[in-house]
Amino acid sequence: MLDGKKSLFSGMQATGTLTLGNYLGALKNWVDLEDEYECFYCVVDLHSITVRQNPAELRKRARDLLTLYIAAGLNPEKNCIYYQSHVSAHSELAWILNCFTYMGELNRMTQFKDKSKKHADNINAGLFTYPVLMAADILLFQSDVVPVGSDQKQHLEITRDIAERFNSIYGDVFTIPEPYIGKVGARIMSLQEPSKKMSKSDENPNASIYLMDDPDTIIRKFKRAVTDSDNEIRYSEEKPGIRNLIDIYSSATGKTIPEIEKEFASSGYGDFKLAVGEAVVSLLKPIQDKFAELSKDKAYINSIIKNNADKANYYANKTLRKVQKKVGFPERIRS
Ligand code: TYM
Numbered sequence: 363m364l365d366g367k368k369s370l371f372s373g374m375q376a377t378g379t380l381t382l383g384n385y386l387g388a389l390k391n392w393v394d395l396e397d398e399y400e401c402f403y404c405v406v407d408l409h410s411i412t413v414r415q416n417p418a419e420l421r422k423r424a425r426d427l428l429t430l431y432i433a434a435g436l437n438p439e440k441n442c443i444y445y446q447s448h449v450s451a452h453s454e455l456a457w458i459l460n461c462f463t464y465m466g467e468l469n470r471m472t473q474f475k476d477k478s479k480k481h482a483d484n485i486n487a488g489l490f491t492y493p494v495l496m497a498a499d500i501l502l503f504q505s506d507v508v509p510v511g512s513d514q515k516q517h518l519e520i521t522r523d524i525a526e527r528f529n530s531i532y533g534d535v536f537t538i539p540e541p542y543i544g545k546v547g548a549r550i551m552s553l554q555e556p557s558k559k560m561s562k563s564d565e566n567p568n569a570s571i572y573l574m575d576d577p578d579t580i581i582r583k584f585k586r587a588v589t590d591s592d593n594e595i596r597y598s599e600e601k602p603g604i605r606n607l608i609d610i611y612s613s614a615t616g617k618t619i620p621e622i623e624k625e626f627a628s629s630g631y632g633d634f635k636l637a638v639g640e641a642v643v644s645l646l647k648p649i650q651d652k653f654a655e656l657s658k659d660k661a662y663i664n665s666i667i668k669n670n671a672d673k674a675n676y677y678a679n680k681t682l683r684k685v686q687k688k689v690g691f692p693e694r695i696r697s
Pocket of ligand 1: 371372373374375376383384385386387388406409495496499500508509510511512513514547548549550551559560561
């Protein structure tokens with residue numbers, strides 16, 4: 363809760379190119395929430411350096427991601443869209459919360475286990491304490507809800523545990539956040555291995571639809587999507603490839619699963635894959651066009667970066683000062 367209004371925080375890493383999973387699982391839901399909440403949407407560049415980055419590329423990707431938030435429909439007048447690295451309170455609160463988080467809790471995080479396997483040559487302390495920085499992001503803005511895909515659920519749970527632990531010692535300092543996970547699209551799977559989630563870091567480019575893929579590429583990737591061989595469009599646990607395509611089609615068109623099964627009752631996989639591809643092309647085309655247009659307007663994007671960082675700093679520092687006082691740091695002397 364911020365100034366009497368419910369608040370919301372979410373973010374994305376500027377690592378790699380956004381996928382359809384990022385869009386359907388998170389960004390698409392964000393756009394509907396701006397009237398109900400005071401919203402903060404962050405480009406989490408501090409999190410990105412837990413994995414080695416090329417500096418020039420990271421800078422470009424961070425700007426592209428911020429532009430993409432707006433291109434996808436977030437109104438920057440209503441939603442505070444900013445870079446995490448422009449608000450130093452994120453790092454400062456993360457340090458304090460580190461001292462209220464147990465190694466055992468962090469050891470249980472599945473994302474840490476997965477990333478440690480993938481980056482065995484660089485298992486740094488930042489990768490281990492990543493969820494604490496995420497808790498700081500969320501708690502700084504007294505967030506009531508956090509709209510994410512289902513892969514972030516465990517990180518939301520640890521955030522709640524840290525906040526409850528802190529509150530039990532110091533009183534009601536933090537709002538306890540709830541995850542907001544959409545009914546469809548919360549876990550979009552790889553097109554090549556439908557038992558795995560679609561991921562920015564997948565080495566096989568055919569496994570993911572990237573938000574900037576052109577129409578031909580999108581259609582081609584869907585045509586190649588791995589399915590079973592019984593040629594029946596039915597939503598079932600035993601048919602992970604088809605189930606994923608139904609989820610994508612449902613999320614892109616707003617149609618329900620029974621409606622989709624009925625629509626394609628007499629079609630084969632070829633026709634269905636083409637229909638899914640076309641639905642995704644229609645969904646992404648306006649975002650791609652808007653992105654191209656906004657990217658040219660440097661002054662406009664710069665003004666958003668500046669104004670929103672000021673707003674984010676204002677609210678974040680309010681919470682940080684309260685926390686610093688509670689833990690016993692000396693008061694600042696003002697002249
Ligand atoms: P990131 O950058 O991996 O993903 C951004 C958002 O996309 C969702 N997502 C998916 N949803 C459905 N299907 C998929 N295949 C899929 N892949 C990704 C994620 O759930 C996420 O909502 N740690 C976070 C970033 C972060 C954050 C935060 C999020 C940092 N601080 C505070 C919320 C609140 C991450 O790496 O997301």
